[in-house]
Amino acid sequence: MTLFSIASRHLVRNAGKFTSCSAAASRRALATSAFPAPRLFDYETVTSNLSVADAIESVEAAFGALAKGEVDVPMPMHIGIHETASAGPGDCHIKGGYVSGTKTFTVKLACVSFYKNLEKNLPAGSGVFIVVDAVTGAPLAVFQENRFMTDLRTGAAGAVSLKYTTRPDDYLTIGFIGCGAIARNMARAAKAVRPNFRGVAYGLAGADEFAADMSGELGLDFQVARCSAELCGMSNVIFTQTPGGNTVLELNDLRPGTTIIASGSDQPTKQEIPVDVLKASKYISDLTKQTSKVGELRSALKEGVMTESDVYAELGELVNGKPGRQGDELIVVDLTGTGAQDAAIGQVAWDKLSAL
Known part of the structure; x- marks a missing residue:
């Protein structure tokens, strides 16, 4: 039996498996693409609809849950942007958490201390909140908050x-x-x-x-x-x-x-x-x-x-x-x-x- 015939028989024998694997991969790709794109809420929408009073009750409950061990909250990640001819100075903080039993979890990227922005009539801080469905893991929304929501939860x-x-x-x-x-x-x-x-x-x-x-x-x-x-x-x-x-x-x-x-x-x-x-x-x-x-x-x-x-x-x-x-x-x-x-x-x- 030649090497070619052995290979041919192997391909025929496994053709159904290949078809099955290919179909499964297609179904996975289809399911992934079926997630709707996260909604984008711009800065004006965020700032005109949220206040520190909105946050106090939920932040208080979150602290209570945190003390009971009912919040998954990793240590913050810090990226330092040292001043060079092409960048900085500035800092980036990445924080997030999930309060047990709630419908969403959040990951936040906050950029601060970019003081050279002031020379360009831009604020020294910016940032986004990404709110994720805790059931499916799909991002629901990106909030362009530019430190506004961070300051609200700090005030709370x-x-x-x-x-x-x-x-x-x-x-x-x-x-x-x-x-x-x-x-x-x-x-x-x-x-x-x-x-x-x-x-x-x-x-x-x-x-x-x-x-x-x-x-x-x-x-x-x-x-x-x-x-x-x-x-x-x-x-x-x-x-x-x-x-x-x-x-x-x-x-x-x-x-x-x-x-x-x-x-x-x-x-x-x-x-x-x-x-x-x-x-x-x-x-x-x-x-x-x-x-x-x-x-x-x-x-x-x-x-x-x-x-x-x-x-x-x-x-x-x-x-x-x-x-x-x-x-x-x-x-x-x-x-x-x-x-x-x-x-x-x-x-x-x-x-x-x-x-x-």
Whole structure:
């Protein structure tokens, strides 16, 4: 028997198998192509239909689920774009998460600190949320949010922090160190959970505009402090949301019973809060495995003044019933931003905008 005849018999014998495999491959290709293209929601649609108030309830629930181990949230991925003749400087953060039992999961790409954009009249940050069907794994939508949804979910985390570390009947003077977009969402979020407060603003730029705008929008009294020490002396809650390159307050300037909600540190090069303040505080993280690497806790661990056993709680534990404020203790809440928050605001955005 020749080699040709052997090969011919082998081909005839397996022809049905080849046909079957080919048909299966075709069916798989057809099924894959049957997924509809994800919907694209542009920036104008996103910003005109979502507010920080939309996010608070879902973010609070997500923190509670996170503390129970019911959220799959990997460590953030960071891509550093070093400044060269052809690129940068800038940073890219990739976060995501899935809250057990929800209909979608979210992956977010956030680009920040592209400061050369300002010379081109472009913002220094941009980004997209990709919301995915948790049943089929097919992307449902791409939200061109350019940090807007990120700032909303950060503001919502600030609201949750404020709710569980202050008493409802306290009259609050809330200080804002750093007066950019995140500070505005923190102020709006604070209004949602503690409707009556007095605001104080301090920043290297924009404090006067921030105070005037927030006073007009929220119908509350806002004033401008001359320095961080003056703001600390007036405030029993302080939100810090600066680029995080330098510490922004001092322990000796703080009033007894102050709550600090810090959201500026989200990578190892940043630090807003001095380590002696962290050491003296009832320290609460949004997610300890993150804050120990990229948050304020990282610096205290590095200096040897704290260990992870000094963490009083994660924020979700307070949501689930662990006591928050119990007296005149100093409290620091360290917000680095979690994939649980991104999953929460992604679900909210899909639920609200998919009906448009």
